[in-house]
Amino acid sequence: MSQAETVRRAPRRLWSLGLLRSEIGTTFRRWRTLALLAVLAGVPILVGVAIKIETGSRGPDGGDGGPAFISQVTNNGLFLVFTSLAVTLPFFLPMAIGVIAGDAIAGEANAGTLRYLLVAPAGRARLLFAKYATSMAFCLVGTLVVALSALVTGAALFPLGKVTLLSGTSISFGEGLLRALAIAGVVALSLLGVAALGLFISTLTNSGIAAMATTVGLLITVQILDTIPQLHAIQPYLFSHYWLSFADLLRDPVYWDQLQKNIGLQALYAVVFGSAAWARFTTRDITA
Amino acid sequence: MPRNEPTEVTEEWDGGRSAKRRKAVRYAVPVAVAGVTAATIGLVPAFAGSGSPDLPKISAQDLIAKIAKSDVQQLSGTVQVTTDLGLPSLPGGMGGAGGFGGGPGGGEHGGSGASASPQSKLTELASGTHTLRVAADGPEKQRVSIVDKTADYTLIHNGKDVWAYDSGSNTAVHNTAREDARHGEHGKHHEGPKDLPNGLQNATPQELAKQALKAAGDTTAVTVGDTAKVAGRDAYQLVIKPKQSGSTVGSIRVAVDAANGVPLKFTLTPKSGGPAAIDVGYTSVDFAKPAANTFSFTPPKGAKVVDGDQQRAKAQREHGNDGKGAKGAMDRKGLKDFGGLNVIGKDWTSIAKIKGAGPGGKDQAAKGQAGKLLDSLGSKVTGSFGSGHLFSTRLVNALITDNGTIYVGAVDKQALLDAANAAK
Numbered sequence: 176m177s178q179a180e181t182v183r184r185a186p187r188r189l190w191s192l193g194l195l196r197s198e199i200g201t202t203f204r205r206w207r208t209l210a211l212l213a214v215l216a217g218v219p220i221l222v223g224v225a226i227k228i229e230t231g232s233r234g235p236d237g238g239d240g241g242p243a244f245i246s247q248v249t250n251n252g253l254f255l256v257f258t259s260l261a262v263t264l265p266f267f268l269p270m271a272i273g274v275i276a277g278d279a280i281a282g283e284a285n286a287g288t289l290r291y292l293l294v295a296p297a298g299r300a301r302l303l304f305a306k307y308a309t310s311m312a313f314c315l316v317g318t319l320v321v322a323l324s325a326l327v328t329g330a331a332l333f334p335l336g337k338v339t340l341l342s343g344t345s346i347s348f349g350e351g352l353l354r355a356l357a358i359a360g361v362v363a364l365s366l367l368g369v370a371a372l373g374l375f376i377s378t379l380t381n382s383g384i385a386a387m388a389t390t391v392g393l394l395i396t397v398q399i400l401d402t403i404p405q406l407h408a409i410q411p412y413l414f415s416h417y418w419l420s421f422a423d424l425l426r427d428p429v430y431w432d433q434l435q436k437n438i439g440l441q442a443l444y445a446v447v448f449g450s451a452a453w454a455r456f457t458t459r460d461i462t463a
Numbered sequence: 464m465p466r467n468e469p470t471e472v473t474e475e476w477d478g479g480r481s482a483k484r485r486k487a488v489r490y491a492v493p494v495a496v497a498g499v500t501a502a503t504i505g506l507v508p509a510f511a512g513s514g515s516p517d518l519p520k521i522s523a524q525d526l527i528a529k530i531a532k533s534d535v536q537q538l539s540g541t542v543q544v545t546t547d548l549g550l551p552s553l554p555g556g557m558g559g560a561g562g563f564g565g566g567p568g569g570g571e572h573g574g575s576g577a578s579a580s581p582q583s584k585l586t587e588l589a590s591g592t593h594t595l596r597v598a599a600d601g602p603e604k605q606r607v608s609i610v611d612k613t614a615d616y617t618l619i620h621n622g623k624d625v626w627a628y629d630s631g632s633n634t635a636v637h638n639t640a641r642e643d644a645r646h647g648e649h650g651k652h653h654e655g656p657k658d659l660p661n662g663l664q665n666a667t668p669q670e671l672a673k674q675a676l677k678a679a680g681d682t683t684a685v686t687v688g689d690t691a692k693v694a695g696r697d698a699y700q701l702v703i704k705p706k707q708s709g710s711t712v713g714s715i716r717v718a719v720d721a722a723n724g725v726p727l728k729f730t731l732t733p734k735s736g737g738p739a740a741i742d743v744g745y746t747s748v749d750f751a752k753p754a755a756n757t758f759s760f761t762p763p764k765g766a767k768v769v770d771g772d773q774q775r776a777k778a779q780r781e782h783g784n785d786g787k788g789a790k791g792a793m794d795r796k797g798l799k800d801f802g803g804l805n806v807i808g809k810d811w812t813s814i815a816k817i818k819g820a821g822p823g824g825k826d827q828a829a830k831g832q833a834g835k836l837l838d839s840l841g842s843k844v845t846g847s848f849g850s851g852h853l854f855s856t857r858l859v860n861a862l863i864t865d866n867g868t869i870y871v872g873a874v875d876k877q878a879l880l881d882a883a884n885a886a887k
Contacts, residue, residue, distance in 0.1 A: 243613030246633045250765030261613060339763035341615035342608060343628035343635065422613040430596065430610060432541070432746075443500055447493045454489035458482070 194297050195305045202275065202309050203316070211271045212320050218267060219259035219325035223248070226255075227332045243422060252329025253338055253348070256355045257425065259325035260318070260362050264418050265398060268317055268362070269369045273390035275313045276373025279306040280456065282383035290461050299457045303374070307449060310370040318363040322355065342427040354424055361421045365437060368414035368444030369394060375452040378459070411436075414444050515690045516697040518721050523685045526701050526719060533724030539598035539757070540694065540748035546590055547738055548856050594746075604758040619760045626760040627771070635762040638771035682706050682810040693718045693727040694745040705811035709878030710734065711858055712811060723750065733857045734875075740858045807870075807882050814872035814882045848883040 202208055222242075230249050243261040247254040280303070283289040292302060329335070338351030346354075373390040380386050397413050400406055410416050417437035423430040521529075587593070587609075594610040609616040614631035620640065627636040688700040698718040705712050711734050718728035728744030762768045807814045841852030841863070851864035853876060862870040862879050870883050 246631070247765075250633070250763075337764060339630075339633075339766070341613075341630040342617045343615075343619075343626075343630065343760055343763055343766075345761075345763050419613055423610075426608070426610070426615055430541075430594075432594075443496075447497050447500075450496060451490070451493035454486070454492060458486040458489055 194295070194301060195308050198305045198309045199312055202313065208275065208313070211274060212317065215263060215267060215271060215317055215320050216324040218263050219255060219321060220328050222259055222262060223255050223325070223328035223332050243419070247339065248329070249333060251338055251351075252331075252333035252335050253326070253351050253355060255329030255333065256322050256325040257358065257422070259321050260358060260421065261419065263321050264362055264365065264421075265415070266394075268314075268321070269366060269394050269415075270391050271317050272310060272314055272366050272369050273373050273394055274387050276307075276310040276370045277377050277387035277390040278383045279310060279374055280377040280452075281380050281386035282377075284381040284461075285383040293461060300453060303378075303453055303456050306377075307370065307374050307452075310374060311367060314366040314370055315360075315363040318359050318366070322359040326355070340427045341422065341425045344427040346427075358421045358424050361424065361434065361437070362418075364441055365418050365421070366441075368441045368448075371445040371448035371452070372414070375448040375455070378452045378456040381462070412440070414440060416440070516692060516721075518690045518697055518699060521687060521699055523687050523701065526687055526699055527685070529724035530701075530717075530719055530726060533720075535723050535725045535750060536601045537599065537752045538725070538748060538750050539753045540596075540745045542595040542597055543592065543742075543744060543746050544588055544595060545592045545739070545742040546588065548589065548740055548858050598753040598757050600753055600755075600758065606753075606758055617760075619758055621758040621760070624760075625771075626762075628760065628762070628766070632767070633763075633765065634767045634769060635760075636769045636771045636774075637762075638775075688716065690721070691718050691728075693720075694748045696727060696748065697721040698727050707811045709874045710811035711860065711873050711875055718744065725750075731858070735857060737857070807886060808872075808874075812872065812874050812878060814870050814874060814879060816882075816886060817869040817871070818867075844880065846880050846884050848880075848886070851883075853879070 226245065226248050242258055244254045244257045248258055280289065283292060293299065297305075335348060337345045338348060338354075339345050369390070372393065373386070376389050376393075377383075377386040380389075394415075397415050401410055401413050401415055417433050417440060420433035420437045423432075423434050596608040596610060598606045603620075603622050605618075605620045607618045611631065614629070616630070617626075617628045619626045619628075623640045625638040625640055627638075628634070682705060684704045684706055686702045686704075688702040691698050691700050698720055701717040701719060703715040703717070713732040713734040713736070716728075716730040716732075717726050718730075719726050725748075727748065729741070730739045730744070731741040733740045805816050807816055841854045844851060844853045844862070849864055849866065851862050854861045854863070855876060859871060859873050860876055860879050862883055864870075864883065868883075870879055870886075872879060872882075874882075
């Protein structure tokens with residue numbers, strides 16, 4: 176292998192990029208992907224309109240019942256970004272990732288196109304990496320779609336202006352936007368664990384539907400496990416445990432503890448399941 | 464073109480042992496990563512915890528003096544509060560040790576705007592793990608934030624203003640600190656007006672250590688235990704053990720910064736064993752002066768602002784009691800709303816006896832509401848005092864007799880019954 180490797184080294188970078196570009200193009204041109212993004216964009220609009228209608232009668236008062244930050248939305252449309260991310264992060268976003276990542280290998284196998292992909296002089300590891308990079312790109316795009324849609328809806332329906340942080344401190348709108356961008360970045364990073372998990376499952380089966388369903392099923396299971404107090408010993412290791420830590424960016428001063436744990440956990444999931452996917456994909460028989 | 468052929472595929476068709484070995488090696492990668500991580504998570508805290516730094520020996524008395532002498536006015540840090548009192552989880556206003564007579568009060572807390580009141584936040588601290596971020600600059604400026612999942616509860620004391628801000632409901636409560644309270648018995652270390660952020664201020668290790676030391680006397684054994692590392696700082700550990708047999712308190716450990724005498728960690732272990740009932744400690748601490756704007760607060764645009772002074776005056780008119788504080792251990796448990804309180808016994812085995820919970824009418828109402836709850840939670844006991852219900856937690860036991868008298872203390876059940884029999 177080492178001999179082949181050295182021969183291959185020169186064109187590798189170019190090829191990898193080309194493969195990645197073609198993968199991203201294929202994924203984002205699919206109707207399925209566009210529909211997923213449309214659904215993601217619809218959530219903030221739905222939330223925003225619902226809050227707008229509700230405020231007509233009497234503002235949403237108790238912060239206990241509704242999703243996070245919802246009481247702030249009527250004061251500042253920017254908070255719709257945070258509310259929407261808090262609403263979509265538990266299910267909508269990871270579900271969309273699960274569909275994309277779960278379909279990555281298994282979908283190709285299902286359609287009988289996997290072996291043709293492998294005919295291209297790119298090697299399996301690189302194909303796998305391109306697939307994972309595509310999923311990562313989708314994490315970012317999905318999050319940004321939610322955030323942008325929320326920002327536009329929030330700006331259209333509610334006043335903008337100084338942003339009140341969780342600690343009661345006010346910051347300028349520009350800085351608020353920066354924090355919103357940082358939060359979108361953190362949310363996108365939070366999804367890397369699911370993406371790696373989905374990719375691994377995708378290498379296990381030849382049925383795209385099975386891989387997607389398993390990924391989403393696992394996601395729901397993990398979310399349920401995370402709410403059972405008796406299981407608090409294992410909860411810090413569930414990939415969804417620190418998801419809401421993005422709210423810590425809105426504290427003054429920022430509370431980094433949980434954010435670091437979240438990123439570390441996502442990196443761990445990415446490495447473990449990414450390498451598991453690699454081990455599986457590079458050693459298995461491709462029959463379809 | 465051999466380089467176009469994925470080498471893996473060709474070798475796989477060769478069959479043989481090398482393909483199998485390659486497979487095993489590759490699968491070993493994720494397993495190894497997971498294993499190394501698990502080992503790191505499992506072992507590093509164990510090593511960090513066992514690291515007892517080498518410090519010169521110190522006597523218990525010197526250590527207490529060191530704490531008393533400690534004059535650290537400026538600090539900021541993160542405090543982790545873990546409480547495991549073994550309380551049954553009660554709905555709403557019934558939560559916390561002081562909740563048993565709190566039926567009518569609970570209804571009021573549920574009302575609008577009260578979600579920012581420090582009292583209701585206090586009950587939350589009575590169970591589970593919470594993270595607090597504290598900052599202090601002298602006796603006039605303190606700030607405590609309770610870090611919630613997607614919300615913050617911030618308490619800022621600056622001069623004569625005390626602000627409480629709850630981001631969850633976007634409500635700010637403003638109180639004016641009274642002069643007499645500010646320069647009251649606790650002197651310069653007192654943090655805020657007595658009856659408002661009480662308990663929140665007590666959650667700092669300093670205040671808890673002081674309370675523990677106050678309770679020490681000939682009934683208490685105070686020794687110096689192993690050294691420890693808390694929040695990255697070398698610390699001595701003061702071990703306080705009650706000598707009285709009736710107490711439910713096993714031991715109290717106070718970790719004291721070896722350099723400046725600031726208590727960094729407070730751990731209370733019940734006699735029955737198990738995890739600590741109360742564990743309050745800094746996870747990070749910095750003794751530099753916090754930025755001045757840390758302590759400034761203006762209610763944000765759109766926030767609901769509640770005047771706490773007015774609200775309290777109204778509440779006092781309605782309740783007809785002035786909420787005189789109970790001393791010592793009771794102080795911590797928020798039992799101060801009761802009238803007719805007296806304390807039996809002393810130090811560790813003191814038992815609070817409360818005759819009826821305030822005016823007659825209110826008492827009846829509370830009993831009606833809570834009647835069923837009493838039966839389901841407490842065990843029925845009888846003695847020469849009559850009969851009643853006994854409620855036990857890991858630390859505090861309470862006896863409510865059928866005629867409405869309540870005995871509460873950090874003592875075992877037998878001591879409680881004895882006290883009730885004797886006091887009949």
